Amino acid sequence: MWEQIKQALVDSTTHFLTRFAHFLPGLAALILALLVSAVVAWILAAVVRRVLASLHFDERLGGWGVASLAEWSPMKSPTRLISRSVGALVMVSGFLVGIAAFDLDWTYLFVQKMFAYIPDVLAALLVLFVGNVLARFLGRSVLIGAVNLNLEYARFLSLGVKWIVIVLAFAMALDHLRIAQGIVELGFGILFGGIALTLALAVGLNAKDLIAKSAERDVKKAPSEAVEDPLRHL
């Protein structure tokens, strides 16, 4: 009996040590991959930062109409954002290479899925970026246009347009990432409809006062309407 227990313990220890011995090279490979990728990431980030700085990337970005990227960047510098993103990408790649070195079925599948997922992540990031730029541009256009039309609720209109585009971009990004697609679609429908309804109500209720004010102004202006506006700009 005692012999059998001893044999079982020895077998278990041997099995554990064998599995651990199989695991160790993978762990060492992961640590090495992380160290190498950290060095490569640091070098690549430095190179990208220097190249972008020499091209005056931050200054030129304004000229390309994406000045808003600076607000999302560390230390308000899109150059830093891009160089750090490159570094992070190299680190993640190194991590995936290290994980794959374990030579286990699940690690292989994990890495395979992760790589298959990367295009979706990139597409989602692109959608978010374009959506953000578009939202800011449209928001600003509506704000300026509404102010020049003397609309008192110019800011509200501008915010409405901006958030509709951002919500739309966010929903599209989540759809690309295949995260809770049904809920996202439903949630987006409710949110978008809610925003549209809120805007319609707000504009409608405001318009009531506005029309009253406008009519009042017209009545006041009526006697002097015969007088021509003397201002000529061109």
Add this chain to the structure above:
Amino acid sequence: MEADPTPEPMGPTGEQVDSADLVVGLLSESDPNAIAKMCDELRTLPGPLRIAVLHNDQPQSSSPATSETTQGRAFVFFVPSLLPKPEVPSAGVQSMSQTYQSVFAAAEKLQARGCCIIASKLEAATPPWAWRMAQPLFESQADLVLPHYARRKFEGLLNASILAPMMRALYAKRVNNPMGPDFGVSRRLFQQMLAAKATGNRLNSLASLTPTALCQNLQIIEVNFGTRIYPPADWSNMSSVLADVLSPVFVDMEQNAAFWQRTRVSAPLPVVGEPFPLDQDSPAVDTRALVESFQLGNRELQEIWSLVLPPSSLFELRKLSRLPVEQFRLPDELWVRIVYDFALAHRLRTISRDHLLRSMTPLYLGWVASYAHDLTLGGAVSPARRLESLSLAYEAGKSYLVSRWRWPDRFNP
């Protein structure tokens, strides 16, 4: 002599027209009587000149303006086929620029010594304009003949508030109507405009004509004209007008920066003719709406203005927006700094150029309100004195512009 308003199609055909001494481009719709009268005036130019009149409303074949030709006098004929038909009735600066370029191309094709462009509506009172434009081109060898319109106090406000005084401060010449739109142009100048366009230069044939002549020290003469018929203000489209007009002006400013940073004190231009006296009585201006537009802009556009204007200007604007309508005055120094800061932001592309120029509309309306108050309320000054002090403010503020232009990040008062 009363000319026949419907010229008979006789004389050389379109293919036979290969040369002219002067090309006159009529860009506006005008009644045949006014055109016939203009042709009569042109015929009195000295020497046996061949004058081609480009006008869309004339028959498709080349024809003399009248059947009468006299030895030793100018011969006037129509060449309608060379001028493209205007696409829209209220053309913007860009579209007008293309039409100007077509007139220059027609003048080059006909090997003309000069060309005149009459874009203002040619009423019965103004036919001598083409003659007055043409005369300095031939007699004084001028390269650019600019109009000096007799204007009422609330006419040509965009020109009075920005274009003319800024051009004076930048290029050191007291030009009254730098953007015409009526011009007399020598062969040398229109050839330069055509060559610049051919090399892909971003020149705007309407806005860049005067700066090009000024930068190249060409001879410019102003001619005193009568009143021009100004289009009524379209308040719903004000921001488009502002963006349309100011964009090419700021682009020129960027291209000619090396020149205007060297110029100092302004000098007047040679003037031909006597100024036309004009009755300055005008209906009262309702400035309440203008001030309210300014106040709304100040409230809602701070986010955009703060990207363009320094904190000191924003602070002053906030103070102004709290004033009662009757007391509203936008100081010249502040207005000048605002215009210069917008020009700089246009160059740096701080935000989209279209957004930038459209966001200037409430500020411009604020200036118009302030100007109207200065001319109409207690202690009113004459328009000429008021605009002269504005021009001096532009000249005084030029050092501010030069500093900000050279060191946009470092120099921020």
